[in-house]
Amino acid sequence: MKNYKKITLTEQEMPTQWYNIVADMPVKPLPPLNPVTKQPATKEDFIPIFAEELINQEFTHERFIEIPEQVQELYKIWRPTPLVRAYGLEKALDTPAKIYFKNESTSMAGSHKPNTAIPQAYYNYKQGIKHLTTETGGGQWGSALSFAARYFGIDLKVFMVKVSYNQKPYRKLMMNTWGADVIPSPSNLTKAGRRILLAHPQSPGSLGIAVSEAVEMAAKDPDTNYTIGSVLNHVLMHQTIIGEETIRQMEKAGEEPDIVIGCFGGGSNFAGIGFPFLRKKLTEGKNIRVIAVEPQSCPKLTRGEFQYDFGDTVGLTPLIPMYTLGHNFEPANIHAGGLRYHGAGAIVSQLLKDRLIEATDMPQLETFEAGILFARTEGIIPAPESTHAIAQAIREARQAQKEGKTKTILFNLSGHGMIDLYAYEQYFAGTLQNYSIPDSEINNSLKTLEKII
Numbered sequence: 001m002k003n004y005k006k007i008t009l010t011e012q013e014m015p016t017q018w019y020n021i022v023a024d025m026p027v028k029p030l031p032p033l034n035p036v037t038k039q040p041a042t043k044e045d046f047i048p049i050f051a052e053e054l055i056n057q058e059f060t061h062e063r064f065i066e067i068p069e070q071v072q073e074l075y076k077i078w079r080p081t082p083l084v085r086a087y088g089l090e091k092a093l094d095t096p097a098k099i100y101f102k103n104e105s106t107s108m109a110g111s112h113k114p115n116t117a118i119p120q121a122y123y124n125y126k127q128g129i130k131h132l133t134t135e136t137g138g139g140q141w142g143s144a145l146s147f148a149a150r151y152f153g154i155d156l157k158v159f160m161v162k163v164s165y166n167q168k169p170y171r172k173l174m175m176n177t178w179g180a181d182v183i184p185s186p187s188n189l190t191k192a193g194r195r196i197l198l199a200h201p202q203s204p205g206s207l208g209i210a211v212s213e214a215v216e217m218a219a220k221d222p223d224t225n226y227t228i229g230s231v232l233n234h235v236l237m238h239q240t241i242i243g244e245e246t247i248r249q250m251e252k253a254g255e256e257p258d259i260v261i262g263c264f265g266g267g268s269n270f271a272g273i274g275f276p277f278l279r280k281k282l283t284e285g286k287n288i289r290v291i292a293v294e295p296q297s298c299p300k301l302t303r304g305e306f307q308y309d310f311g312d313t314v315g316l317t318p319l320i321p322m323y324t325l326g327h328n329f330e331p332a333n334i335h336a337g338g339l340r341y342h343g344a345g346a347i348v349s350q351l352l353k354d355r356l357i358e359a360t361d362m363p364q365l366e367t368f369e370a371g372i373l374f375a376r377t378e379g380i381i382p383a384p385e386s387t388h389a390i391a392q393a394i395r396e397a398r399q400a401q402k403e404g405k406t407k408t409i410l411f412n413l414s415g416h417g418m419i420d421l422y423a424y425e426q427y428f429a430g431t432l433q434n435y436s437i438p439d440s441e442i443n444n445s446l447k448t449l450e451k452i453i
């Protein structure tokens with residue numbers, strides 16, 4: 001037997017800073033724009049809905065940001081998370097490649113989302129905010145924030161994409177258990193929701209619509225702020241605790257990855273695992289491929305346009321420079337609910353434009369095949385989102401075998417699938433399919449964008 005399988009860190013070895021990749025980017029991201037004036041947005045534009053410290057983090061070019069002590073303490077409920085050498089998967093693939101995964105499924109919510117839920121709730125609490133709103137797709141972000149908000153004594157309303165609300169009753173119950181109020185979106189509690197329901201009474205909802213509802217509710221009330229689970233710079237930065245830990249763990253194992261892989265919804269877990277390794281590429285000239293994997297049914301990185309677009313469907317958020325399919329794009333109802341978002345974050349988009357990262361898309365059936373092979377060889381049943389990263393790791397391992405090369409492949413296991421077994425049931429029943437989108441549909445959606453760039 002090999003003498004290591006799981007590489008752990010002690011609490012004392014845990015990183016105490018988040019990494020802000022903007023400091024090291026050769027081309028900085030374009031600024032967000034005020035949605036009305038179309039001028040660069042200022043910090044003041046964000047004040048009605050975000051905690052001030054989070055706004056500062058959104059704009060800063062500081063390289064490292066100190067993690068508040070109280071946040072570090074809460075992280076220790078489940079951090080540091082294990083880095084695991086996937087010997088079982090390697091053996092099944094008969095590959096010369098070494099495969100490692102960072103296991104972010106061990107948190108209370110079962111995903112990487114608490115890494116940012118806790119600091120977001122903390123900074124709002126510090127500012128005396130009493131109510132928070134947010135959206136959730138698959139339900140992972142809503143559940144992560146439900147615990148964090150409750151811990152700091154903040155009341156939370158979660159707008160949950162209606163199709164997920166119906167498909168995932170247990171996610172809703174997790175949020176209720178932690179004390180949050182969960183509302184299927186589109187709802188008639190907001191102008192945005194009512195507008196969508198009027199046009200599409202049967203709308204299954206989308207992340208973009210749910211964002212509109214949560215933002216509208218927060219903007220109306222000075223005691224209420226909004227929080228977001230992905231896309232924005234500060235959220236991506238909080239997730240870098242993942243990669244910072246992994247760098248230390250890889251050092252312990254005496255390894256360095258050639259390839260780093262994350263699944264891609266809005267970019268947070270991808271940034272979390274990828275950005276600290278990109279620092280080695282940007283500042284030390286290390287040759288590391290960092291790959292984002294998106295679903296074939298929502299291919300903003302591989303088939304979208306680099307353009308200013310809204311973060312939500314109705315157009316309430318600042319305009320963000322991003323690879324986007326257009327804010328009205330309605331992705332097919334795939335099971336990786338957390339990846340059904342029309343756009344990408346500004347930093348990731350700029351990195352992709354500058355070819356410092358790669359992107360690829362993955363058909364749904366291949367992701368489930370990969371997820372099941374992983375479950376049967378490594379034991380953990382992965383979230384449908386995470387299976388996208390696994391599928392790409394498998395492609396790379398097969399490529400290494402073809403080329404007869406040893407490569408070190410690292411991917412982020414962003415979450416477990418214990419609350420998503422319904423998706424596996426559908427896969428076993430043979431009712432899942434691939435969704436490839438015709439160019440015409442993407443072009444029609446992109447046509448509605450104002451061409452600011």
Ligand SMILES: *Cc1c(COP(=O)(O)O)cnc(C)c1O
Pocket residue numbers: 111112113138140141229230231263264265266267268269270338339383385386414415416
């Ligand atoms: C939310 C989520 C994702 C997608 O969001 P990103 O911001 O792109 O990371 C991926 N995996 C899991 C398990 C999630 O909960």
